Structure formats: C-alpha cells, structure tokens
Amino acid sequence: MTYLNTRGSRVSIRMSKESDLTVLVIGSGGREHSLVKICLNSPIVSKVIAAPGNGGIATEAECHPVQVDDPADIVSLAQRVEASLVIVGPEVPLAAGAVDALEAVGILAYGPGKAAAQLEASKAFCKDFFARHGIPTAAYGTFSDVDSALAYLDTQSYPLVIKASGLAAGKGVIIAENREEAASTVQEMLSGAAFGDSGRQVVIEEFLEGEEASIHIMVSGEDYLMLPPSQDHKRIGEGDTGLNTGGMGAYAPASIITPELEQEIRDTVIRTTIDGLMKDKLDYRGTLYIGLMLTDAGPKVLEFNVRFGDPETQVILPLVADDLVDIFLKCARGDALPDKLNLHPAYSMVVVLVASGYPGSYPKGDPISLPDQLMRSATLVHAGTKINPEGELVTNGGRVLGVIGTGPTLKISAEKAYALVDQVIFSTKVFRKDIGWRQLERKPHKA
Ligand SMILES: Nc1ncnc2c1ncn2[C@@H]1O[C@H](COP(=O)(O)OP(=O)(O)O)[C@@H](O)[C@H]1O
Numbered sequence: 001m002t003y004l005n006t007r008g009s010r011v012s013i014r015m016s017k018e019s020d021l022t023v024l025v026i027g028s029g030g031r032e033h034s035l036v037k038i039c040l041n042s043p044i045v046s047k048v049i050a051a052p053g054n055g056g057i058a059t060e061a062e063c064h065p066v067q068v069d070d071p072a073d074i075v076s077l078a079q080r081v082e083a084s085l086v087i088v089g090p091e092v093p094l095a096a097g098a099v100d101a102l103e104a105v106g107i108l109a110y111g112p113g114k115a116a117a118q119l120e121a122s123k124a125f126c127k128d129f130f131a132r133h134g135i136p137t138a139a140y141g142t143f144s145d146v147d148s149a150l151a152y153l154d155t156q157s158y159p160l161v162i163k164a165s166g167l168a169a170g171k172g173v174i175i176a177e178n179r180e181e182a183a184s185t186v187q188e189m190l191s192g193a194a195f196g197d198s199g200r201q202v203v204i205e206e207f208l209e210g211e212e213a214s215i216h217i218m219v220s221g222e223d224y225l226m227l228p229p230s231q232d233h234k235r236i237g238e239g240d241t242g243l244n245t246g247g248m249g250a251y252a253p254a255s256i257i258t259p260e261l262e263q264e265i266r267d268t269v270i271r272t273t274i275d276g277l278m279k280d281k282l283d284y285r286g287t288l289y290i291g292l293m294l295t296d297a298g299p300k301v302l303e304f305n306v307r308f309g310d311p312e313t314q315v316i317l318p319l320v321a322d323d324l325v326d327i328f329l330k331c332a333r334g335d336a337l338p339d340k341l342n343l344h345p346a347y348s349m350v351v352v353l354v355a356s357g358y359p360g361s362y363p364k365g366d367p368i369s370l371p372d373q374l375m376r377s378a379t380l381v382h383a384g385t386k387i388n389p390e391g392e393l394v395t396n397g398g399r400v401l402g403v404i405g406t407g408p409t410l411k412i413s414a415e416k417a418y419a420l421v422d423q424v425i426f427s428t429k430v431f432r433k434d435i436g437w438r439q440l441e442r443k444p445h446k447a
C-alpha cells in the first residue's frame, strides 16, 4: 500500500491489513523493553521483533543483532524481517539518519530524521533553535575556539554551566563553581581531550535554579499529544547526591506540573517549538523529550531529546490507555493526531537496579534470580541483562533492571515497586530507596 501523508511525501507501507503489523524496535535498554511490551499488547500488531534487544526482550520477542549506529544495517534488517513499522529507540541511530534511510526504501519509521535529530545531537543547534523561536531557556553562548570562550567566561557570574555540544551519553555537562574550573573545563572539551569530537564545540550557559521535570510529546508535524509529566533521579546516591547516572528511577505523573503550569508550558514552550519546527521546515515525526527547569521566572527548557527518555518511558507508557502503536503509526505517516490522549488515572514509579560500582566500572555476568510469579501492578523491564550460553539470565550492563509499580497513589506505586525489588536477587544489586521523595514529601501533595 502507498500512503500520501499530510505533507505530500509518499510513504509506502507493507502490511496485508491495518491490523497485521510487523514492528521492529531498535535498541537494547529498558526503554526498548517498555516499547516492546506496548507493541505486544497492541491489537494492530501481529509480530514484534527487537534489535539487538536484551535478556528480557529475548523472552518475549524475536531478537536480531544489528549495528545501531549504521542506518544501512538497520535498513537491511528491516527489509529482511519485512517490518511494516520501525520504532527507533535511542538517539544514536536517529542522529545517524536511520529514519531517512528507512523511508528512502519505503519503510515507515517512528522517530525524527537526521536534520531534526540535531536538536539532540548538537546542543549548539538546539540553543540556536530556542533563541530563534523565542523558546524560554538559559542565556548562553556557543564557542569552538578557546580564546573567545575564555573571554566570555570573564563576563559571566558563577556557577556556570559548560556543555559539550555533541552526543556524550549524558556525561557532557559540567557545572563550574568558578572561573578557574570553567576555564579548564572549556580547554579540555575544546581540545577534544574530554569528549572527543563531541566537545569541539561547547555551549556555555547561565545556571538556572529550580526543580527539574520532563515532558514527552509525540509529534506528527503540526499535531502533538502530551504524555504525563515525569521526574527522574539522576544521581547515584539517596537524597540526590553523588555521581550522575543514566537514571536511578522516575515517576509520573509529576504533580509539580500543575494544570496551570502545564498550560503555561503548552503556550510558551510547546506551541513555539511546533511553530519553530514548521518555520525551519524540520519535518518532525516522533517523540520529543522536553527537559525543563521550573524556575521562579517560569519554566525554561534545559534541553531537547529526540526520543523517549530512559527510565521515564518505563513509567509514562503504562499510564496511557490508548493504543500507542496506532499513534506511532500516525506520526510515522505524518497523519493528523487525535485531540487528546486517554490516560489511566494512576501513578507509576520505576526503581532502577544497578550493578555495584556503576556509574564507574562494574562486573558483568552476575546470575539474576527473578520471582516466578509477578504481583499484579508490578512489572519488570530489562536493561543490562542477557541470557548466557548456559541459558541463565545474567547482568550485562550498569543499569540492569527497572522495577515498576503502578497504583492509585504514588505511595502505593512505590510500595508495589519496592516489594518486587526485594524479590529480585543478584549479588551486585544496588538501588536507591528514596525514588519519588520530592513528591512523596511535598506538603500539601496530591499523591
Ligand atoms: N542551565 C542549567 N542550569 C542548571 N543546571 C543545569 C543547566 N543545564 C543543565 N543542567 C543540569 O545538568 C543536567 C544535564 O544537562 P542536559 O542539558 O539535560 O544534558 P544531557 O542530558 O545531555 O547531559 C540537567 O539535567 C541539569 O541537572
């Protein structure tokens, strides 16, 4: 079948009927396991394939190896398995142009093309986008040469935020307490010593104070649907202390985003963003993750990611009552989206189990024992796991498993998650006991 999408580009889609999709999910983390579960539950999906997948995904879906940073390899796999829709999970294949390559051979894909993926792949590009379209964000400068960066540092107050512009797997942001620290950070980044080519351009920006929250929207050109707001915990230690990680836990909905604040974000951030994408002719069809700092002067955007956040995905997707695959398909085609998303009136929390030593070095291959039977309202999502040659489930990464609890209040969802945390056993297991503390302690709070 060939569809003409709303912008007139031709997208052909292979499927015998609308309810017979073969979906290929690209990626290997907790985010992708959550996406695989959504696909398995979708009435319009008949087959789910993941690449490369992980130890948990492999028990639920067919997994194939793939070079995620190589669009040609993704295309050849998608053709081999006759995928009707490819959902690209991580930023690396999006930035490499996986979606453009898939569409070029007539395969529908959920996720932005290479041009729009620069919003994540280049923080300098993203900040210029914010500035051009009046999207509230921290004051900034972008630099590729040391002398002008150092001159700029003299004009700033401290603390100051220094960011490697390119992809740095969440490690490229440094908060400098003084000019000296800022100067050495800038020099290390620009020389390529700190983050290779990702640091050869830097963004230097004003330090914002406030609480962080994120909002995911699914975009199809001019239309978008908002997912429940979430908050995550990046630091390894309780009370949000210690080293930064990929994420130790998250919860949704985040009640700090009140209905009034949500409206303000729709008006000042999202509308301006969608209009900006149209003006810049950035054909956006996929998830946009909006990282926000809620300052006294209103919400300001810290960054955009061009895909679902991990672990946030693990808590927001289960709150959606509608068939998300149908929405992904509409976005991939560039079709109009429904006016609103139907949500379950529930709260969801994920506690991430990591391998001891993470985010530094950690052992792999530790055998994992899971309970035979899961309680209702609690689920497990695999991230760094694999099935070893002996057929055992073992650890295979820093973030090993996400344990998700869902309930009518955040407190109940936490109880469900932590009860299951205790039943998952591996000798290197480490986790935070205080996920959700901001919201659970907030007085008065809604949940
Ligand atoms: N302008 C800022 N003011 C204060 N903190 C910031 C600022 N920019 C980033 N941060 C902190 O650094 C973290 C990482 O920055 P972000 O822009 O999200 O980059 P990335 O996620 O790619 O590492 C944020 O979650 C926030 O805690």
Ligand SMILES: [Mg+2]
Residues within 6 Å of the ligand: 291, 303
């Ligand atoms: Mg971030």
